Amino acid sequence: MSLRRLLPSAGLLAFTAYAALIYLFLYLPIAVIALFAFDSRAISGLPLAGFTTQWFAAAFADPALAGSMATSARLAAASALLATALAMPAAMVLAWFPLRWKSAVLALMLGPVVLPPLVLGLGLVMLARAAPGMIGEPAIIIAHATMTSSYAALMLYSRLLGFRRSYIEAAMDLGATEWVVFREIVLPLTAPALVAVFLLAFTDAFGEFIVAWFVAGFTKTLPIVIWTSLRQVISPKINAVSTLIIAATLLLSVASQLWILRQAGRARES
């Protein structure tokens, strides 16, 4: 075989090797956390001492840790629901209606995405001085809904740009009012995107630390509890909880993104 014939496969080999390294970089930290979550040593480190699941049991038996998980899940669900509900109508208007101030509106949507969270957090603290009752759970929900609704709107907007207008027109032509068109055509066809956006917003809100930390008051979310424990030696209980959450996060984000991408593929076919 000549060298020329070998070259393309050598290129592919190099690409594959490089890709393997990148994926190793991306998943090594996750693997390490999972590894120590199942190791019996109380202070994580090599060499491994032996397999155990005791840290998972201990984590759930720890009221502070288990309680903060429940709090985070509850707050994240509320803010993700709020964000999706705020984002969807706005995205439809942006994608389908002629708007004179479209650039300005898009810029406003992009604002919370690019604003350093630290600045948003400080700003919300100042705002909360006007309504001290908001500090704690309401403020966390508000903060996360603010951060996630903006990119939820942008993601949905981007999806809706590819939505065939003639579906809507055909339905209206057959007698469907705007609301019926939404219920019968738009909602079923965009449901996967909506679910995916909700899941991403939920995941993001669940893990967000800095803004929540500013406005939390005495509320303890899971990231805040972990942050506090980071000042000391990291307990394997934290590793156990992190392993569970990361597994769930990966599962959710993989599922939701595969869903979006497959849907996009199907839409292209039809």
Added chain:
Amino acid sequence: MSRSEGVTLAGVVKRYEGHLAVAGVSLEVPRGAFVTLLGPSGCGKSTLLRMISGFAEPTSGDIRIGGASVVGLPPYRRDTAMVFQDYALFPHRTVEENLAFGLRIRRMDKPAIRARVAAMLEMLGLAGLGGRRVSEISGGQAQRVALGRALVVEPAVLLLDEPLGALDLKLRKQMQAELKRLHRELGLTFIAVTHDQEEALNLSDFIAVMNAGRIEQYGTPEEVYARPATRFVADFVGEANLVPATVEPDGLRLEDGTRLPLPEGGPGAVRAAAGAAVTLAVRPEAVEVHAAATGTRPGLAARVEEVLYSGAARRVIGRTAAGTRLTSLQPGAAAPPERGSLATFSWAPAASWIIPA
């Protein structure tokens, strides 16, 4: 169907950000007629259709369906149904569910919907396909479903936006016959938009030829083809030889001095006062070509530029000394003139007509 209605457009203008898409169109579509809006892309025909269906509002003018103005009514309050160019079949619904959509919106009861949908499937030759997803049927079948979805709600007017544009040639011929049959059987008002002149000629009772936001001519296919009113129509519908001419007291004088009798009729004949510059139009099928010496009828001398053989006919293209292009299309058994030779292009005066210059 007795609910069929006529459509009246009165001075309809549509302006998009300073651009005049429809520049004042008045049109009477008789109840039960098949009318086609024919024109090149960008001539305003689709905009007109969208204004009738309610997806666009006229800047000024009035649109009446069955005598009642529909301007300002949203699409879902108009008694029109549209067959979309891309069919717009709902991808998350089956064939049956697509057909039932409009009836469900109208809150018809379920047994009645089922009966109507079954009858429509039968009529379109789609029986047995009702349970399929719309991604699982062929292009021709999708076209029928789109047609059926619009027809099943029994609209007063059926609108068709380039209905056969997405089909291949053979299917298109087949569906033309099908559309014609449906129109005859249902007696419904059909308004179609197309850029395909053959489709328009085959299908329509009346054709409105559009150009640059205006209607250039409105008439039966025969009128439009045999006596185009303007240079644009003559050129767009079929082919035409267009020869500059001057009206004289006893006939026509062509560019090279050839005199011909004044043809009767034709939209330009009315204004053909002596001395007026007009255009003489004649279809290539009516033009014969003879070697220069053997001509028996008066005609135009032209240098033969191209001889094209296409099986059923032979096309001879020539150019006069003044630069006018002439085309003859004759079933060609006779020996064709040679390329480069001088020949006479002639026609029976009755086959020609006069249009404004």
Added chain:
Amino acid sequence: MSAPGPAARRARRLAAAGLAPLLLWQCLFFLVPVGILAVISVWSMENYRLTPDLTLANYTAALGNAAVWRSLLLSVRTALFVTVACGLLAYPIAYFIARKVGRRLRLVLLVAVVAPFWISIVMRIAAWRILLGEHGVINQFLVGTGLIEAPLGILLYSPLSTMIGLVYAYLPLYVLPLYAAIDRIEQSWIDAAKDLNAGPLRAFWEVTLPLSLPGLVVGAVFCFIFGLGEFVTPALLGGGKQLLLSQIIQDQFQRRQDWPGGAAIAMVLMAMVMGLLAVSMRWLRRASGERP
């Protein structure tokens, strides 16, 4: 202009109704808080009390402060480094996923790159601590295999660990727009270039690279903007010897209780972010799938 018809009025009402909730929400909880910071930044602090005022003293103090300048430059340098590193690392991966693997594998690989982005930042940092610490996994591994004699101290609580943490955080973010841009390039365009006798490298330089430019720019803009305002990663991995801009801001607010001073620096940071965003808006809209 003629008066809008009933249909146009209806469309306008619907548009307003759809946009209003989100716009009001963002005004109240995004613009107002930022506005409050802007207002505070021209107030003054007297005897540890906020006093309404109209002064640029906070800005002149901030811009006259060498520590602020040092942290500003450090922030820019860090963001720049992270942007370049992410771009260089991300391009081959995006290219590999878009052009070198089959349809099914492509989705899996793409999703696998992006998934770590959604893991909570505190968990990621916990993981890097376990890996990079003086008695961390990497040091133990290197000592154990005899590659080094003593554990490396610079792995954690150093600019190096901050960079690693930031590259880890933003690499997925860079791959996504790059992949989208490269995926949009038709193979036939590249084939055409090769058919016209361009070698693979030349074809890449003349066709692929220019056409993937929108993705490169969008990825760079977000990487840089996020890197500029990053707080948690440098605070927890950087060791606090050199402070970034966001850390200075937090320091002003929480330790020094100098809110106007902190707000002024926050305004400077925000102006940089928004300015960059305004400049790149055209690219962002193009990459979002909108027709130009």
